[in-house]
Amino acid sequence: MPSDLLLSVRDLRVAFGGVEVVRGVSFDVRPGEVLALVGESGAGKSLTARSVLGMAPEDASVTGGVLLRGEPVTPADWGRSVAFVPQDALSALSPVHRVGTQLTLAVRSVRGLSRREARARAEEALAQVGIPGDRLDAFPHEFSGGMRQRAVIAMATVNEPALIVADEPTTALDPEMRAQILAALAERREATGASLVLVTHDLDAVREHADRTAVMYAGRLVEYGPTDRILTRPGSPYTAALLASVPSDDAPRKSRLPALPGRPPSPGAVPPGCAFAPRCAHATARCGTELPAPRSLDGREVACHLDVLEPV
Numbered sequence: 001m002p003s004d005l006l007l008s009v010r011d012l013r014v015a016f017g018g019v020e021v022v023r024g025v026s027f028d029v030r031p032g033e034v035l036a037l038v039g040e041s042g043a044g045k046s047l048t049a050r051s052v053l054g055m056a057p058e059d060a061s062v063t064g065g066v067l068l069r070g071e072p073v074t075p076a077d078w079g080r081s082v083a084f085v086p087q088d089a090l091s092a093l094s095p096v097h098r099v100g101t102q103l104t105l106a107v108r109s110v111r112g113l114s115r116r117e118a119r120a121r122a123e124e125a126l127a128q129v130g131i132p133g134d135r136l137d138a139f140p141h142e143f144s145g146g147m148r149q150r151a152v153i154a155m156a157t158v159n160e161p162a163l164i165v166a167d168e169p170t171t172a173l174d175p176e177m178r179a180q181i182l183a184a185l186a187e188r189r190e191a192t193g194a195s196l197v198l199v200t201h202d203l204d205a206v207r208e209h210a211d212r213t214a215v216m217y218a219g220r221l222v223e224y225g226p227t228d229r230i231l232t233r234p235g236s237p238y239t240a241a242l243l244a245s246v247p248s249d250d251a252p253r254k255s256r257l258p259a260l261p262g263r264p265p266s267p268g269a270v271p272p273g274c275a276f277a278p279r280c281a282h283a284t285a286r287c288g289t290e291l292p293a294p295r296s297l298d299g300r301e302v303a304c305h306l307d308v309l310e311p312v
């Protein structure tokens with residue numbers, strides 16, 4: 001594993017009952033980098049993100065190589081070297097313990113601090129995400145949705161992990177709160193030098209925050225490379241369709257999620273060849289039989305049989 005990489009994921013496959021949902025995903029994350037994982041619902045983004053941290057469901061069969069600084073990720077890394085920010089803040093916070101107690105425990109589980117020192121660090125971590133210290137003894141249900149998500153970010157970053165994985169961290173929030181939460185996450189990430197894998201549907205967030213982007217479809221990466229190139233000159237017809245499906249800035253924000261015509265295949269019914277072929281305006285006979293292998297094209301990797309970028 002090259003020394004300039006924090007995380008290396010190679011040929012990650014995740015299956016349930018013999019049906020692969022993640023079908024050979026490979027990517028890298030460099031120190032301090034933000035990688036966005038994008039694609040429609042059901043593409044396997046969240047499962048990929050969780051599996052990278054060793055958090056796939058118990059009944060999942062996971063194969064492939066995932067190395068953090070050259071070593072496998074283990075539960076001992078959770079909250080220490082790696083941290084997870086889920087979509088639903090309530091699932092990350094215990095409803096029966098005060099927020100400050102949970103943060104203090106998170107600190108003490110990793111650092112050899114006294115209870116008093118850990119509580120001071122917890123208070124500092126809350127302040128760093130914009131929550132006043134006098135809310136340390138509140139219960140999660142006493143926080144607004146935005147404050148809960150801030151508290152989860154505080155929990156994820158309190159021990160300054162090298163890698164944060166955030167799975168749709170703002171989906172349940174209104175647009176104003178969404179921007180604030182992403183800004184808080186960016187601020188904490190930059191202050192600690194952490195890398196971030198951001199699973200999202202929000203292409204504005206990708207544009208604003210991600211250095212590189214990996215586009216997933218039916219459990220595979222179809223495009224992977226620098227965000228500015230991918231968003232301004234997509235190499236895959238799927239990426240182009242995803243971008244074209246996002247309504248203009250004038251459209252009501254609620255309707256600004258991608259909505260492509262047709263539906264992705266379910267994991268048990270992925271067609272042979274390119275899984276996007278039934279929805280692709282550029283599909284040829286070859287696309288229906290031959291799986292496109294990733295190859296370099298104009299500074300990014302594209303899994304598509306098309307030879308040039310222009311047609312998409």
Ligand code: SF4
Pocket residue numbers: 236237238274275276277278280281282283284287292303304305306
């Ligand atoms: S491989 Fe064929 S079907 Fe798949 S995205 Fe490319 S052109 Fe479309």
